[in-house]
Amino acid sequence: MTTATAPCTSPAPARPRSRAPRGLVHTGIGIVLVAIMLFPVYWMVNASLAPQGNSLNTGLLPLHPDVGGYARAFADQGQNLLTSLVVAVGAAILSLVIAAPCAYALAQFRIRGTAVLVFLVLISQMIPGIVIANALYTAYTPLGLINSMPGLILADATQGIPFSILIMRAYLETFPTSIVEAARVDGCGHLRAFVSIVLPVSRNSLITAGIFSFLFAWSDFLMALTLTTGETIRPVTLGLYTYIGTNDTDWSAVMATAVMSSVPAVVLMIAAQKYIAAGATGGAVK
Amino acid sequence: MTSTSTASSADGLTAVGPRGNRPAPRASTADGASPARPGRRRRRGGEGFLVRYAFIAPAVLYLLLFYGYPIVKNVVMSFQAYDFSTFFNGSAPFVGLDNYATALSNPIFLKALANTGLFTVGSIIGQFVIGLGLSLYFRKHFPLSGVLRSLLLLPWLLPMIVSAAVWRWILEQDSGVLNRFLESIGLISAPIGWLTSSDTALVAVIMVNIWLGIPFNVALLYSGLQAIPEELYEAGQLDGATGWKSFRHITLPLLRPVVSVVLLLGVIYTIKVLDLIIGLTGGGPANATQTLATRSYELSFLEFDFGQGAALSNVLILIALLFSVVYLRANARAAKNG
Numbered sequence: 001m002t003t004a005t006a007p008c009t010s011p012a013p014a015r016p017r018s019r020a021p022r023g024l025v026h027t028g029i030g031i032v033l034v035a036i037m038l039f040p041v042y043w044m045v046n047a048s049l050a051p052q053g054n055s056l057n058t059g060l061l062p063l064h065p066d067v068g069g070y071a072r073a074f075a076d077q078g079q080n081l082l083t084s085l086v087v088a089v090g091a092a093i094l095s096l097v098i099a100a101p102c103a104y105a106l107a108q109f110r111i112r113g114t115a116v117l118v119f120l121v122l123i124s125q126m127i128p129g130i131v132i133a134n135a136l137y138t139a140y141t142p143l144g145l146i147n148s149m150p151g152l153i154l155a156d157a158t159q160g161i162p163f164s165i166l167i168m169r170a171y172l173e174t175f176p177t178s179i180v181e182a183a184r185v186d187g188c189g190h191l192r193a194f195v196s197i198v199l200p201v202s203r204n205s206l207i208t209a210g211i212f213s214f215l216f217a218w219s220d221f222l223m224a225l226t227l228t229t230g231e232t233i234r235p236v237t238l239g240l241y242t243y244i245g246t247n248d249t250d251w252s253a254v255m256a257t258a259v260m261s262s263v264p265a266v267v268l269m270i271a272a273q274k275y276i277a278a279g280a281t282g283g284a285v286k
Numbered sequence: 287m288t289s290t291s292t293a294s295s296a297d298g299l300t301a302v303g304p305r306g307n308r309p310a311p312r313a314s315t316a317d318g319a320s321p322a323r324p325g326r327r328r329r330r331g332g333e334g335f336l337v338r339y340a341f342i343a344p345a346v347l348y349l350l351l352f353y354g355y356p357i358v359k360n361v362v363m364s365f366q367a368y369d370f371s372t373f374f375n376g377s378a379p380f381v382g383l384d385n386y387a388t389a390l391s392n393p394i395f396l397k398a399l400a401n402t403g404l405f406t407v408g409s410i411i412g413q414f415v416i417g418l419g420l421s422l423y424f425r426k427h428f429p430l431s432g433v434l435r436s437l438l439l440l441p442w443l444l445p446m447i448v449s450a451a452v453w454r455w456i457l458e459q460d461s462g463v464l465n466r467f468l469e470s471i472g473l474i475s476a477p478i479g480w481l482t483s484s485d486t487a488l489v490a491v492i493m494v495n496i497w498l499g500i501p502f503n504v505a506l507l508y509s510g511l512q513a514i515p516e517e518l519y520e521a522g523q524l525d526g527a528t529g530w531k532s533f534r535h536i537t538l539p540l541l542r543p544v545v546s547v548v549l550l551l552g553v554i555y556t557i558k559v560l561d562l563i564i565g566l567t568g569g570g571p572a573n574a575t576q577t578l579a580t581r582s583y584e585l586s587f588l589e590f591d592f593g594q595g596a597a598l599s600n601v602l603i604l605i606a607l608l609f610s611v612v613y614l615r616a617n618a619r620a621a622k623n624g
Contacts, residue, residue: 128602
């Protein structure tokens with residue numbers, strides 16, 4: 001399966017068939033290619049450490065790092081970072097709670113309409129976000145869900161839920177039913193079998209689904225832009241956007257905010273490489 | 287082994303494809319109550335009947351509320367005069383096709399439609415060509431190739447608005463690093479207003495979107511390349527097929543199903559890109575980077591004309607669905623061959 005192709009396949013130095021010097025040349029070129037691709041990310045970090053002001057001479061290297069940008073960013077955006085965290089964690093939990101049982105049922109129960117539902121889940125990933133935002137705004141207004149955490153959490157799970165259903169279903173299709181059957185024979189109900197047997201065994205796909213649902217919600221900008229109007233509840237993505245829009249843009253603080261908004265992605269990429277790789281090739285994501 | 291959900295989606299589709307056919311019973315399918323009896327019995331089936339539906343009920347309810355309702359609501363709104371006053375007095379009289387007539391006859395619509403096309407085609411070509419090049423390169427095993435390849439994924443994991451902010455700073459006219467670099471090597475004599483001039487804004491936005499899309503292309507194409515058996519190349523070598531020849535006659539034909547999936551998914555994701563454009567240019571200058579998605583946002587949320595905004599987003603849905611159907615077919619084919 002996909003996990004076998006995961007990038008974490010041991011980067012064993014020098015496979016037997018690649019002669020060492022040629023391999024090293026390849027590595028050198030590979031490093032250059034990746035460096036070019038990641039230059040913007042480097043430039044973000046570099047600029048975040050520059051002294052305040054729209055300076056013309058940001059050096060190539062942050063030789064005199066100034067953390068003032070971070071201090072100002074934190075003062076302005078700290079609250080927004082917290083909002084993003086709560087919303088993203090909420091959306092990830094919601095996605096798993098809703099998607100996991102559904103994925104299990106779609107993979108293992110013979111329910112009428114399974115094929116139709118899977119088809120609709122697939123199609124839902126292709127619906128432009130602006131369509132959802134248009135309608136949710138009109139529905140949220142009378143319900144008082146504009147500028148609310150629950151409103152944002154529900155809206156931000158729109159990407160995570162279909163994705164989680166598909167990725168977990170793909171895993172659960174290969175799930176050995178005999179285990180569940182044995183438990184059922186012993187008088188274990190569907191729900192109990194699901195909670196105490198299926199969920200623990202499918203831990204990996206749960207983690208992958210959870211991580212991506214978190215990242216989708218953390219990265220969300222459109223829902224934040226359309227479903228919040230004030231400053232009280234403002235995810236950091238929207239905070240960053242309004243930050244750039246201010247007349248006298250303080251680029252080091254903007255870039256420091258950008259760096260802080262990138263932390264979850266970077267941490268997850270390093271700490272959960274295996275799951276990220278599984279999700280990346282897990283198809284229709286972004 | 288294209289990808290987990292490409293495979294899964296495809297088999298969902300094969301199940302739907304021949305209309306009305308029951309999905310082929312899967313090896314793993316079984317339910318405790320009525321094993322091996324796919325017949326009528328399971329319908330009224332045993333004690334687990336309601337419980338089993340209860341597993342999917344929350345997801346169905348959510349999808350109805352957060353996908354079903356918005357789609358229906360958009361269709362209805364597109365026939366209504368749904369504007370600022372609607373939010374006060376709740377009146378949204380039906381106006382027939384007025385919204386479509388107004389929105390589509392506005393010159394900005396044609397501009398946005400053309401931009402959407404250029405943005406999509408330009409992005410897809412750039413992402414695909416560079417993505418394929420990189421995945422072919424990283425296919426060779428060399429020290430650190432795995433680590434480097436996984437680093438390539440980073441731009442794709444960052445929030446889009448973060449990338450927009452970073453690129454805005456890189457492309458900034460006076461102090462952006464791109465202009466400084468181009469000036470220092472003598473390629474340009476005066477700084478270019480990448481995002482502020484209507485001549486270059488669309489090109490600049492496409493460039494950034496290419497950068498964003500490369501990781502996704504690499505991830506899928508690389509796993510497609512991995513699925514091509516090594517022996518084929520060895521056999522080809524004996525017949526004198528090396529280098530370009532082996533790429534042309536072995537890699538390309540075998541990669542084709544994956545390629546069509548990558549390209550179509552690329553289209554589906556690119557036509558709805560909104561964050562990036564709003565973050566970089568806001569659709570400006572002078573609508574130079576306005577697309578259907580940004581225009582729909584503008585109509586609804588800046589001009590507060592939800593009727594027209596909905597009309598435009600329905601056009602967008604139609605285009606997205608068109609490509610989705612093509613994609614799902616290609617995907618089913620890819621799964622059959624793979």
